[in-house]
Amino acid sequence: MSDSGGRAISIIGFIGSVFSPWYAWSGRRRPQNHVCINVATYGPGGRFTMTDRGQAALRQSRETLTVGPSSMRWQGGRLIIEINELAAPPLPGRVRGTVTVTPSALTGVEATLTPDGTHIWRPFAPTSAIRVDLESPGWQWDGHGYFDANFGTRALEQDFSYWTWGRFPLAGGSTCFYDATRLDGSALSLGVHFDADGRAEEIALPPKTRFRRSNWAVKRETRADAGTTPRQVQSMLDAPFYSRAAVRTVINGEETTGVHEALDLRRFRSPLLKPVLACRVPRRSGWTFGPEIRPGQG
Template identity: 75%
Template structure:
């Protein structure tokens, strides 16, 4: 689940010239497995309400209680499963961090891992969509479009016996590269680590190239495909970090593909635009 102000993957935001991020807001929800659904309705400024502890986009909202993030979902899935996705998600951090990582030297893009280790409770109104597990809560901020500064990046978050480990790798358009590993303990303390070597992961269904960090000699493998698009892949992946086998979430993003003008009309089918909203 992702909440956007300035929906970076919305074709409507791109076509608008990205002049008013508050006019392209969205709460994106994806569920996986049989009957999995995808919601990403791009809404106008009238659907947005904000306060220090609340964030609302049309019929869905996020509320920080001081101890947990409560997410109320009431969305309609995109084709081919145009069905309602409704319910509540509760994310409870073990601790909050103070870490901010600039992804470019001028700070135009920043990664903010608020809570790398969380417990999560999902209660959606569909059979089998109720479960407890471990979760993750972060944010990305930017003042330029991703494709203006990057050609490719991967990100991964992996639970460990001591907390969570995250990797951020990116290739910038100026030829420089980012390669960062951060280890978080259950108290939220962060420690920069030397990332293990990059390993190849089997290409996605759209033949997207994927790289992942893994101990030398380890062979990472995909456990489940979560989201597959021509320019983006999200999957649960098994890898080995410091001798420990772990299954976490891995993302790969090809900004060269995303830059293609042919992609925007395809995305518009999955990302409908609803410009007007009235609160009761």
């Protein structure tokens, strides 16, 4: 999110693109054959890109994830993301540039989201500075952000019916909340505060508080001090089964604006939704990398 407000960016690298209809239709047997670097920009001139690519487009090393024309690499204590993607309708166009994420510290936290460990959350850097430099007017800015990851051995809809997640910057660090309803009826409720040095502490949870549904009527709730009603201050992504938004709330007496997500997996499970998603998530199975230029060449 930009320091000046009004602009934000989300970048997700997928190996096994969990929201891709093409991956679902394939039976989810080969995650490396459904890879993606999903980029969404929010604010004036915002775009959405989510191209499902085949295994030929995937390259991995200890420090780098490359998917077709875009890549993420860990270098000098920073995550450097090079973007070169085509946006989906209704606002097509090229999204190209560099985003740099600089953590204040890295954490070793690993949270198991199901009793049998089929889903794991790794908040690598909940408190980070970001610099955005895209080839588009107004899309050069500094702000605050985070870097985390989710890993799973089963589809989300096989284990959950609903979940919400939120990350809120607070004095001296960030606080994250995970609340979910599993298919067996059990609940996940997790709150963790991370200080600027990466130390993590599980916290007593403020009350769970509902706020206005999304434009697609997705139920939304997050944690907030008693007597506080969270509210959306910027819509980011609004889909029939998913909402991402900048939400203002109060935690431990401190007003804060953070990123909130709500996911209705009962809706996502519907086979009627997949053809609709295919309009926003194109499939490009082929890819050829150009010749690698080594030091001293060309």
